Amino acid sequence: MPDRLKRLLRHLVLDLSPLRSSRDFRLLFSSGFVTMFGTFVSMVAVPYQMKELTGSYLAVGLVSLAEFVPMVVCGLWGGAIADALDRRKIIVLSELGLLLTSLGLMVNAMLPTPQVWVLYVTGAIATGVGSLQRPSLEALIQQVVPHDQQGAAAVLNSMRWNIGAIAAPALGGFLVAALGPAAAYGIDALTFLLSLMLLYRIGSVPPGEDAAPASLRSLAEGIRYAAGRGDLLGTYLVDIAAMVFAMSTALYPFLADELGAPEALGLLYSAGAVGALVSSLGGNWAARVQRQGLGVIVAAAVWGVAVALAAIAPGFWAVFACLALAGAADMISGIFRMTMWNQTIPQELRGRLAGIELLSYASGPMVGNARASFMAQLGGTRFSLGLGGLLCVAAVAALGAALPAFRRYDARTSLHAQAEKARREATTPA
Template identity: 40%
Template sequence: MSDFVRRHMVDTRPLSSADYRRLWMGQGVSFIGFQLTSTAVSKQIYDITGSSFWVGMLGPANLIPLVVFGLWGGAIADAVDRRRLLIVGALIAWTATLVLLIQTALGSRSVVLLLVTVAVHATGFAITGPTRGAIIPRLLPVELVPAANTLNFLVASLGSVIGPLLAGVVLARGGYGTAYLADALLFGAGFYAAVRLPRLEPVGDVVRPGLRSVVDGLRYISGNRVVMMSFVVDIIAMAFALPRALFPETAAERFGGSSIAFGWLTASIAIGSVLGGLLSGWVGRVRRQGMALTFTIAVWGLSVAAAGLARELWLMVALLAVGGAADLVSAVWRQTILQTHAPDEMRGRMQGVFTVVVAGGPRLGDLRAGITAAWFGATAAWVGGGLACAVAVLVAGAAVPAFWRYRPTTRETGDK
């Protein structure tokens, strides 16, 4: 039994580090609040407009700050104390949550104001995301980084389950203001964890943050086809297949506008990620990671397409959960490649690009889903996107032999 647990269940050894443990727990608690706000904003905009197009506009409202400040924040993380930068980014996001709370308390129905506030919130996330990713290899030995990444994605996925399900109850009983207030209170856990971190001054060659340092990071990525393709396949997965912007319309059309059904749909992908994370002991033993990434993302696309055809809520949730498990596994492999093979003086910039792709890709998916739903209807946008993802990722993966044949080594400095 113990051998089964060791080989197949999640590796918890990184939690023996007090600094990492606080960071992990703080991230988990505050991410529940983040998901509360994200779910509430999505439904609030749909209730105001009755349009999936405007829900889809949350995509660019999040994407633009993520691209600009994700890259810039990653460059800064390579040049300053990462603990201090993490605190600054967290405070920016918290301020945006308070503004959402104030808007709702005043009875504002301005969609533009909501989108602007969401953009400010995304700015804070764009700074904290790459900074937190760059901190982890400084807190743990390299052999524990993959396990730490799995734990991070697991707790984020757990928050993505609890947050939307809690939002469904909160929105039904307390309204949008209650959801934003809960987020503001839960923020304290992540802030406490950041404050308790040790000073994390930059090591190695420090480059002044700016356009040149960002370009250096992008040049590093462009010179490594394996790293580049790990980003490409993730963009395909999110931009083509993510059906998140269609959840409000689907809940309205198939389930009578039930907030509970909306909460389950929003949580479904993360439910699969949690289950995948709990059974992730095998992930670190996979050697053909390029091929495995390609197939897991194809599984994601096909699961999404099948969910779009389902009519029962439980079946939609189950199929989306399968996709969520595949998404978590691929995310762990991609993140580990960046953290273990990039030198410390480049990690902030690598995590900046990772944040842009991981957080920005879903925003492209929101925009794609909203526009195609307006043209062809929600079902066609949902199912067609999933099928297009599966086809595109298989073609892209097979077209780059260096990625398709990729096996991890102790340290990567160029194409393998």
């Protein structure tokens, strides 16, 4: 085989070194795969059940809006406690809380008359608990995976997420149609129970001796650090803009009906993950990119273009293809952002910055789905998709021009990346 072809294949084949070198990463990876499967099943069940109970665009969109405040408050506080307490303990207790919320949704769905308010309240609680947990998960990955394997770990996590996002929504759509929402929520609860067994085996991760206690002062310190780095600001702002203007999953139940394929609702939810999985299977190249800032800008623009094209796509499979392209672009953006975060942020600040990151990649979709619902109420589903995609492209282009430190970021010359690499090498046993 020619050497050039061998080098090309090495760039395309998945790098499994993080799974081989870290037992705790294997446990986190396996736990995430199990719970992601159940979570995506419920992701189909909640809007479907809300649509069946109310028949309203706004009621479906407001599910995401109800989750916004808990996400913001708990995400920031979760970052503070991730730097101050045992990260493993936070993760395990949060997983138990998520199990209880899934059981609550299941019980409500089994009632003769399920209550709409339970979907809003339980969804808000689950979002709050998940937001407390997420910064500890992100910070723990930085600790258990070697510095030079962070890009490969980001690709593996994206692949894991995408596999669940393809299979689970399709199964969720089938379960909801055949057995009702209660069955979907029951599967979600079971996945959290299995995940708890895996997470319990992770070693304790106590904070450093000089760790800042969780407080408003420590939160402010993390915010000042993030605000002082233009490259980090770009990772947050570009993703928020892309999600606010082009995220439209709240429209899928209505879009499936308009396309004459209500039984294929799960496939619409899976479309983005299909495109993302195709990209991640050959995603080793993304872990080798050094200009991640520019990569995020390009990927976010492609995401917007793909969503706009979905608005004029003539049939179900054409819409599916556009949404798959959008998912591929979003996955690549996520790999670049995660690599920048884990390779440049000091360990003592990683939890607090993970809380800020959570706001960027979680608040955008929530607000975006509310925006999509309001636009659809005014002009219909296709109007909302098309205008949202075009606004996304314009916003990303403007932010790319306004943030030169982000646009020009290069891991080979970044002082922050080099300093964190040196610190990891100095603290890793020979």
